[in-house]
Amino acid sequence: MSDAKYFQRGKIQELRTELNSEKKDKQHSKKKIVLKKIVANMTMGNDMSPLFPDVINCMRIPVLEIKKMVYLYLINYSxxxxxxxxxxxxxxxxxxxxxxxxIRALSIRTMSYINVDKIVDALVDPLRHCLRDRDPYVRKTAAIAVAKLYMHDKVLVESEGFIDLLRNLLIDGNPTVVANAVAALTEISERSENILLKLNLAISIKLVTALNECSEWGQTYILEALMSFVPQEIGDAETLCERITPRLQHANSSVVLTAVKLIMYFINYMTKEEDITNLCKKLSPPLVTLLSSGPEVQYVALRNILLIIQRRPDVLRNDIKVFFCKYNDPIYVKLAKLEIMFRLANADNVDQVLSELKEYATEVDVDFVRKAVRSIGRLAVKIESTADRCIAALLDLIQTKVNYVVQEAIVVIKDIFRKYPNQYESIIGTLCENLDNLDEPEAKSAMIWIIGQYSDRIENSDELLDDFLFTFLEEPVEVQLSLLTATVKLFIKRPTAGQALVPKVLKWATENVDNPDLRDRGYIYWRLLSTDPVAAKAVVLSDKPRISTESDNMEPILLEELLLHISSLASIYHKSPQTFIHHSKARALIPSAVLNRNRFPGQRQPPPKNMLDDDFTTGNLANFESNPYNVDAVNIGSDGLVENLLLDI
Structure with a gap:
């Protein structure tokens, strides 16, 4: 508070006069005051660069406080x-x-900040001596200075042998020096194309030993560096994991998550399933503890947990209650918890989860309610034994007549129909009562799919589709595609009811729209119906692959990469770092004699999509003739098309 008086705009000439004053000042107190004013003005954004020569003259004063201010000034204006x-x-x-x-450390640190060629050249010899300095404070500062120098001149650092000097510091007797050397080497290896940080077992054990005496950030850097060790013999990974597990109890969340990442990494190089199971059990308590932190840390932990349980479902399997949402959780935390609750749900705890989801579906936050309703539907798809209860819960929610609740419920009920055909068609009447509430493309598409799929069981299905077709040309492409397919299904199942709709829809799809997907599908339907209606029926009404929640799983290759980036932005975005960090290096498990090849147990690829269902894309056109639509062959609007189809079906 006493320094607040210095934060006043000062005049350059007055400050220069005070700085060059020849009055007696044995303790240099007056110069300290002037320099504080200069630094304060510099901090406020005022241009103090005209005082450069005057400030440099103060460098000769052998007072640490003055040197700090002068060096700060030099860094800012050099x-x-x-x-x-x-x-x-x-x-x-x-x-x-x-x-x-x-002062030795301050000099090296300041020079490493200044990207001026002559200063960079002048730094080489002092830096080399400081890396071997007798004082650990100087050595640790010099280690970081090498990393800064590398950003200025990569060739200079490599040619002068600084990388080898840094490697020598990895066996330094001072843990802080070791941590800074690790940090420097890690940063350099991330930015270099030919320098890689590779550790052997002896160095790795040495680094683990230094953990106990390092600061929390030093521990994080050391743990991160241990990702560069590739176990080559049975027992290597187990030995290091045994020494790393105490870090799981650390108070700092970064240390905990980095330790989790390292253990998840070493598990890939273990051969005994018993050891892997025991380690997975040890991961649960620290991850649960992170959820008692602030919302920001909670969110980071939740995003990382979502990756971990996809790879190791046993982790946190018995701790689902800690992911139940609290009333005061921020929305981003609630949504992340919902996803984890769904993934941890199984036949044993599904009643608890369903009860929670039903309660969430009555909240006031729209996004949260939507996610809860959708989770109920996904739960029915995932666990067959709970489908009846999920359907009952969704019907209760539909009765609330809340617009967005009804629409989300219809979207997920479509998936339930796909998963369990011919089981829940009795509720279609209830769904049709809520057609007026549909104003979102996804909900409209879902309802149209239901009408088309069960058009032979819905008496007025043609009338319902005709109502939707009234705004066909104004609808989004997603809805138009659904209407096109549903109308064709209606015509095939009930030719008399659909004969007035098919020509109209095909004409719109092929002549009045610009979207290539819609136009191509229209031509393909047209050609199928006009040339071989029997084949059209076999294709359009073919059995669809039953959907499953396995399609929600992340791609195994991407998951493997993201697990090597736990506690980083990549694990929060769930994207490879190469997509948002320039020149970021890709990570992958390095082959070894003890690498566990069966890294993705229980994960299967999603079933292939039906080409002519609502998931149709133009990419499948290659399966047809190169010229699938001979426009002169058939007149879409002719009555002959309908008559021929009626005769063949």
């Missing part, structure tokens, strides 16, 4: 005044040999 910054080189070199280790 980019705009590179020629004048060179005037400080003699003093920098002198300070790098000072008897006070704080």
């Amino acid at each position: 980019r705009t005044k590179p020629d004048m910054a060179e005037m400080a080189i003699p003093t920098f070199i002198k300070d790098a040999e000072d008897h006070n280790p704080l």
Whole structure:
């Protein structure tokens, strides 16, 4: 608070006069005050660069506090005044040999910040000596300075042998020096195309030993560096995991998540299933503890947990209650918890989960309610024994007549019909009562699919589709595609009811729309119906593959990569870091004699999509003739098309 008085706009000339004053000032207190004013003005954004020569003259004063302020000034203005910054080189070199280790370290640190060619060249010799300095504070500062120097001049760092000097620091007796050397080597290896951080078992054990005496950030860097060790013999991974597991109890969330990442990595190099099971059990308590932190840390933990349970479902299998949402959780935390609840749900705990989801579906937050309703439907698809209860819950929600609840319920009921055909058609009447509430494309598409799929069981299915067709040309493509397919299904199942709709829809799809997907599908339906109606019936009404929740699983290759990036932005975005970080290096499990090849148990690829169902894409057109629509062959609007089809079906 006492320094607040310095944050007032000062005049350059007045500050220069005070700085060059020749009045007696044995303790240099007046110069300290002036420099504080200069730094304060610099912090406020006022241009203090005209004082460059005057400030440099103060570098010779052997007072640490003054040197700190002068060096801060140099870092700030050296980019705009590179020629004048060179005037400080003699003093920098002198300070790098000072008897006070704080001044030696301060000199090296400041020079490494300044990207001026002559200063970078002048830094080489002092930096080499400081990497071997007798004081650990100087050595740890010099280690980080090498990483900064690498950003300025990669070739210089490699040619001068600084990488080898950093590697020597990995066996330093001071844990802080080891941590900083690891941090520097990690940063350099991330930015270099030819420098890789590779550790052997002896060095890895040495690094693990240093963990106990490092700061929390030093521990994080060391744990991160251990990802560069590839176990080559049975027992290597188990040995390191045994020494790393105490980090799971650390108070810092970064240390905990990095330790989790390292254990998940080493599990891939273990051969005994018993050891893997025991380690998975040890991962649960620390992950649960993270959920008692603030919402931001909770969200990071939840996004990482979502990756972990896809790879190791046994982790947290018995802790589903900790993911139940609290009333004061932020919406992003609630949504993340919902996804994890769904993935951890099984036949034993499904009643608890369903009860929670039904309660969430009555909340006021629209996004949360939508996600809860959709989770109920996904639960029915995932666990067959609970389908009846899920359907009953969805029908109760539909009776609330809340617009967005009804629409989400219809979307997921479509999936339930796909999963369990000919089981729940009795509720279609209830769904049809809510057609007026549908105004979202996804809900409209779902309802249209239901009408088309069960058009032979819905007496007025033709009237319902005709109502939707009234706005066909104004609807989104998603709805238009659904209407086209549903109308064709109606015609095939009930030719008399659909004979007035098919020509109209095909004409719109092929002549009045610009979307290539819709137009191509229209031509294909047209050609099928006009040339071989029997084949059209076999294709359009063929049995669809039953859907499953396995299609929600992440691609195994991407999941494997993201598990190597736990506790990073990639694990939060659920995207490979190469997609949003320039020149980021890809990570993958390196082959080894003990690498577990069966890395993805129980994961299967989703079933192929039916080409002519609502998932149709133009990519499937290759399966047809190169010219599938001979426009002159058939007149879409002719009565002959309908008559011929009626005769063949």
